[in-house]
Amino acid sequence: MSNRISDELSSKVMAEIKSSPSSRRHGDTLPYIHKVGAPPKQNIFDEIKDTFKETFFSDNPLGHFKDQTKSRKFVLSLQAVFPIFEWGKGYNLSKFKGDFIAGLTIASLCIPQDIAYARLAHLDPKYGLYTSFVAPLVYAFMGSSRDIAIGPVAVVSLLLGSLLTDEIDKTSPDYLRLAFTATFFAGITQLALGFLRLGFLIEFLSHAAIVGFMAGAAVTIALQQLKGLLGIAQFTTNTDIISVMRSVFSSAHHGWNWQTILIGVSFLTFLLFSKQIGKKKKFFWVAAIAPLTSVVLSTFFVYITRADKKGVSIVKHIEKGVNPPSASEIFFSGKYLGSGIKIGVISGLIALTEAIAIGRTFAAMKDYQLDGNKEMVALGTMNVVGSLTSCYVATGSFSRSAVNYMAGCNTAVTNIVMSIVVLLTLELLTPLFKYTPNAVLAAIIIAAVVGLIDIDATILLWKIDKFDFVACMGAFFGVIFKSVEIGLLIAVAISFAKILLQVTRPRTAVLGKLPGTAIYRNILQYPKATQISGILIVRVDSAIYFSNSNYIKERILRWLTDEDAVRRESNLTRIQYLIVEMSPVTDIDTSGIHAFEELCKTLPKREVQLLLANPGPIVMEKLQASNLTNLIGEDKILLSVADAVATFGSEAEEPL
Numbered sequence: 129m130s131n132r133i134s135d136e137l138s139s140k141v142m143a144e145i146k147s148s149p150s151s152r153r154h155g156d157t158l159p160y161i162h163k164v165g166a167p168p169k170q171n172i173f174d175e176i177k178d179t180f181k182e183t184f185f186s187d188n189p190l191g192h193f194k195d196q197t198k199s200r201k202f203v204l205s206l207q208a209v210f211p212i213f214e215w216g217k218g219y220n221l222s223k224f225k226g227d228f229i230a231g232l233t234i235a236s237l238c239i240p241q242d243i244a245y246a247r248l249a250h251l252d253p254k255y256g257l258y259t260s261f262v263a264p265l266v267y268a269f270m271g272s273s274r275d276i277a278i279g280p281v282a283v284v285s286l287l288l289g290s291l292l293t294d295e296i297d298k299t300s301p302d303y304l305r306l307a308f309t310a311t312f313f314a315g316i317t318q319l320a321l322g323f324l325r326l327g328f329l330i331e332f333l334s335h336a337a338i339v340g341f342m343a344g345a346a347v348t349i350a351l352q353q354l355k356g357l358l359g360i361a362q363f364t365t366n367t368d369i370i371s372v373m374r375s376v377f378s379s380a381h382h383g384w385n386w387q388t389i390l391i392g393v394s395f396l397t398f399l400l401f402s403k404q405i406g407k408k409k410k411f412f413w414v415a416a417i418a419p420l421t422s423v424v425l426s427t428f429f430v431y432i433t434r435a436d437k438k439g440v441s442i443v444k445h446i447e448k449g450v451n452p453p454s455a456s457e458i459f460f461s462g463k464y465l466g467s468g469i470k471i472g473v474i475s476g477l478i479a480l481t482e483a484i485a486i487g488r489t490f491a492a493m494k495d496y497q498l499d500g501n502k503e504m505v506a507l508g509t510m511n512v513v514g515s516l517t518s519c520y521v522a523t524g525s526f527s528r529s530a531v532n533y534m535a536g537c538n539t540a541v542t543n544i545v546m547s548i549v550v551l552l553t554l555e556l557l558t559p560l561f562k563y564t565p566n567a568v569l570a571a572i573i574i575a576a577v578v579g580l581i582d583i584d585a586t587i588l589l590w591k592i593d594k595f596d597f598v599a600c601m602g603a604f605f606g607v608i609f610k611s612v613e614i615g616l617l618i619a620v621a622i623s624f625a626k627i628l629l630q631v632t633r634p635r636t637a638v639l640g641k642l643p644g645t646a647i648y649r650n651i652l653q654y655p656k657a658t659q660i661s662g663i664l665i666v667r668v669d670s671a672i673y674f675s676n677s678n679y680i681k682e683r684i685l686r687w688l689t690d691e692d693a694v695r696r697e698s699n700l701t702r703i704q705y706l707i708v709e710m711s712p713v714t715d716i717d718t719s720g721i722h723a724f725e726e727l728c729k730t731l732p733k734r735e736v737q738l739l740l741a742n743p744g745p746i747v748m749e750k751l752q753a754s755n756l757t758n759l760i761g762e763d764k765i766l767l768s769v770a771d772a773v774a775t776f777g778s779e780a781e782e783p784l
Contacts, residue, residue, distance in 0.1 A: 164766065212270075226535075231546045233413060236417050238550070240569070242279060251304065254554075259514060263513075275537055287345070291470075292306055305459060309458045309472070310520075313473060318508030332620075340600035344607025351372045352367065357571065358384045358385070387439060392568065416531045419575075422568050430564075440565050443564040445559075449555065479507070484500060487524060637652065638691065640665070641657060661701045662705065663706075663773060664706050666706065672716045680723060681723040704735070705736065707740075707741055707772045709769055739764045740760060
């Protein structure tokens with residue numbers, strides 16, 4: 129029954145189409161040609177309001193407060209700032225069991241990593257433990273991710289240490305104060321981005337640049353660990369690969385310690401082997417406990433053999449006790465204030481980028497939404513609080529988050545469990561790390577950063593976008609041959625260069641008609657698409673702004689000149705109509721309008737008429753406001769390319 133009705137309706141529609149005077153003259157079927165419409169005019173204040181709302185409040189964060197009682201608004205406000213009060217309502221013992229096991233698992237991973245990562249920042253090991261006690265607690269109450277595990281990470285630790293040593297000697301008593309100052313302003317930066325809803329700014333650092341930067345940082349971090357792995361006493365403070373390798377080989381004859389090498393290489397092999405086993409989900413715990421196992425075994429070995437007296441470098445004493453207050457240590461004035469702000473902004477943005485990327489990855493895997501602005505506020509708050517309690521910059525750790533996910537975490541309670549374990553370690557167990565060899569800490573760091581080198585992603589960049597590959601390699605080589613900050617600068621510069629190139633030199637294409645259809649497509653992508661005699665169809669694949677309007681106008685004229693020359697050589701009809709397909713043009717400014725005005729003045733000299741096909745509502749509104757529609761002719765602004773060809777194509781002119 130439904131099929132018969134559908135057939136009858138189709139027959140009637142086809143009959144009307146064929147009888148329409150504006151249908152295709154070659155027997156093709158097209159619907160009636162409609163006049164291109166423009167949206168109702170909006171006053172300037174409404175336009176600004178809508179643009180502002182869409183840019184900064186597209187998620188309508190205040191929408192759920194509407195028509196609520198004062199008490200309900202208070203509860204909703206509390207839940208907005210502290211998401212734990214929202215998801216905590218449905219928390220139960222079953223979820224806690226999963227979170228407890230996951231929390232213990234990531235704690236066993238984080239403790240040795242914290243001690244090792246603090247050394248990357250040129251800080252005492254205790255500050256790594258301090259950071260993994262306070263920061264996860266704050267995040268657990270304010271963060272919106274269920275899976276992310278918070279603490280010090282290798283890349284941020286290296287970046288912070290590198291930037292700090294550029295400003296002040298690491299042996300200076302003010303070094304620690306500058307680290308706290310940088311952490312404070314890293315948190316302020318993250319908080320400001322969250323409150324002002326400017327999180328989209330971190331998107332300007334492209335994925336390709338991040339891949340290259342992370343890989344370069346991983347190589348640099350691994351090379352830096354050769355000091356601990358080989359037992360070298362005198363080692364360069366530079367991070368570039370040339371300085372590091374020169375330092376390694378210059379000390380080969382007298383500076384290496386074979387006992388240290390034996391310990392370091394043995395446990396590095398064990399850690400890498402454990403990582404391979406841990407790739408299978410049911411054996412994830414092997415990789416998780418491997419670092420702590422390495423620390424326990426190596427510490428016991430050094431203690432019973434007293435290898436520390438034979439040249440094996442050890443951690444030595446780590447103070448017991450929880451975080452002391454450090455608010456008075458922060459530079460709020462003086463010569464180091466500017467340095468603290470600069471370092472804080474840079475390290476804060478990198479930490480934020482890493483945390484958001486990790487959070488989004490696991491949110492997608494579990495199919496829930498991550499609130500980016502809440503994340504920024506949570507990360508900023510925890511770093512501000514951390515700077516006041518002897519912590520340095522913390523963020524989400526990919527290795528710990530992956531273990532957290534595979535261990536079956538349900539909520540951010542895993543961070544609370546991990547924090548409590550770190551607290552117990554600070555209060556009871558820190559003296560046990562006295563004989564931990566630095567070679568094992570170096571092995572732990574190397575094993576951890578190996579995963580930051582994503583070869584598959586780099587190969588994919590080469591296959592998909594050569595410019596992205598160049599950005600990736602630029603960041604990578606900048607880090608390993610110069611410094612972390614130079615590599616970061618190159619990554620940002622190349623990311624912006626790509627944006628500028630795409631904005632100033634947008635793609636244009638000549639369109640042809642696909643045989644047997646009324647569809648017009650790029651003739652390079654579809655070789656069977658044929659151009660229409662006497663007509664050139666050009667598509668502009670970008671908004672038209674001051675930055676590209678002149679280029680687009682000149683590119684269209686070059687298309688026209690080249691195509692006209694080809695057709696004249698082939699004794700074909702010269703081009704009489706230029707159709708500009710405007711579907712991809714999302715916006716146009718006054719420079720774009722001016723470029724089309726110049727086209728309208730130039731084309732009649734070539735005896736060519738300009739037609740526009742399917743301009744969008746914003747574009748159409750601006751065309752009308754500028755009276756460009758009158759200059760072009762309202763009858764020459766059509767709904768589609770097919771309509772334009774049907775209206776202005778000659779019966780005698782067949783496809784080329």
